[in-house]
Amino acid sequence: MNEFLTYVQMGIRHITDLSAFDHMLFVITLCAIYRLGEWKRILVLVTAFTIGHSLTLVLTGFQLLSVPGALVETLIPITILLTALFNVWERKPNGVIPIRHGLSLQYSLALVFGLIHGMGFANFFRALMGEEHKIAWPLFSFNVGIELGQLAIVAVFFGIQYTAGRFFQFRQREWNLFISGAGAGGALILIIQSNIG
Amino acid sequence: MTVFAIQTVFLHLTAGWLHPPLPAVHDFKLSVCEIRYEDSLHTYALKFYLFQDDLKAAIYDDPTAPTLSESDVADYIRQHFSFRPDGESVPMQYESMKEKNDQVLVRFTVGGPERATYRHLSIQNTILVEKFRQQSNMVYLYLPGREKATQLFDSRRTVWQYDL
Numbered sequence: 001m002n003e004f005l006t007y008v009q010m011g012i013r014h015i016t017d018l019s020a021f022d023h024m025l026f027v028i029t030l031c032a033i034y035r036l037g038e039w040k041r042i043l044v045l046v047t048a049f050t051i052g053h054s055l056t057l058v059l060t061g062f063q064l065l066s067v068p069g070a071l072v073e074t075l076i077p078i079t080i081l082l083t084a085l086f087n088v089w090e091r092k093p094n095g096v097i098p099i100r101h102g103l104s105l106q107y108s109l110a111l112v113f114g115l116i117h118g119m120g121f122a123n124f125f126r127a128l129m130g131e132e133h134k135i136a137w138p139l140f141s142f143n144v145g146i147e148l149g150q151l152a153i154v155a156v157f158f159g160i161q162y163t164a165g166r167f168f169q170f171r172q173r174e175w176n177l178f179i180s181g182a183g184a185g186g187a188l189i190l191i192i193q194s195n196i197g
Numbered sequence: 198m199t200v201f202a203i204q205t206v207f208l209h210l211t212a213g214w215l216h217p218p219l220p221a222v223h224d225f226k227l228s229v230c231e232i233r234y235e236d237s238l239h240t241y242a243l244k245f246y247l248f249q250d251d252l253k254a255a256i257y258d259d260p261t262a263p264t265l266s267e268s269d270v271a272d273y274i275r276q277h278f279s280f281r282p283d284g285e286s287v288p289m290q291y292e293s294m295k296e297k298n299d300q301v302l303v304r305f306t307v308g309g310p311e312r313a314t315y316r317h318l319s320i321q322n323t324i325l326v327e328k329f330r331q332q333s334n335m336v337y338l339y340l341p342g343r344e345k346a347t348q349l350f351d352s353r354r355t356v357w358q359y360d361l
Contacts, residue, residue: 003347010333010349019331020224128335130246132230
């Protein structure tokens with residue numbers, strides 16, 4: 001198989017893996033506060049996350065940065081929990097985040113939390129490469145796969161939100177609380193399991 | 198609203214604990230194999246990188262088993278990985294096993310006539326696929342004078358034909 005496509009495939013598989021859903025849960029929780037109509041803000045948010053994780057994926061991939069895997073795996077569910085808490089506590093009158101208050105904070109959080117998730121992606125990438133030292137092209141291809149997987153998650157999430165909204169007529173606030181609750185619950189379980197055994 | 202949020206979290210927590218145990222970390226179901234042909238020795242050197250807990254789960258049905266026996270690992274790999282030049286079955290000679298953090302590095306060699314005498318190479322890789330549905334096995338093939346070849350194996354793709 002073409003090398004580029006192989007690493008793209010691995011990137012997609014890594015972020016969309018249903019049996020290890022930490023990254024996916026984060027992306028979903030990050031988007032919970034938005035409606036499909038706010039696509040420009042979603043785009044900025046996802047881009048902020050992308051910049052963050054691409055930066056640490058490259059730095060860790062080239063071994064310019066090294067953080068213990070166990071620490072990264074503990075920090076990742078904490079990013080999900082904090083994002084869920086932000087979603088619940090952030091005031092959103094008329095279902096829209098006021099730009100001056102929460103929006104720039106959420107972009108900043110997406111960027112910073114992206115840095116942590118990037119280290120998680122890099123741990124997988126290093127394991128994938130064995131002892132290979134020429135990693136620039138595989139790293140680029142793997143990151144493309146991560147982005148495609150991330151976009152697929154966002155697309156499916158908003159597709160479900162739109163469809164469910166038409167059938168159940170829920171308000172955005174209730175949807176946000178339900179999804180953020182799932183994010184917080186899942187994150188708490190991951191935190192407890194990673195610290196208890 | 199806050200009450201609803203708290204109820205939602207507890208609902209998901211309860212559902213989470215009723216569900217089969219979630220992985221505590223992002224559990225990689227992955228193995229890597231590097232194959233390098235050494236012209237001077239007419240030998241293929243094979244290196245396998247495997248996660249210890251996955252191997253223990255597959256061999257002993259217990260990911261927390263205290264140790265991994267070299268002979269058990271060698272036998273397991275031989276049963277799940279085959280290397281056939283022109284369809285010919287060639288023995289994989291076990292060389293060594295070394296622990297590296299949470300992985301093991303297992304080395305084999307495959308001897309035989311010069312590479313030029315063969316036209317195709319057939320590799321079958323079903324390592325850990327029977328145990329983990331999401332298992333991915335990456336194989337890198339390094340041949341002198343050629344670009345590195347890469348192949349991903351999983352439950353759907355277990356055989357690779359390569360033109361030498």
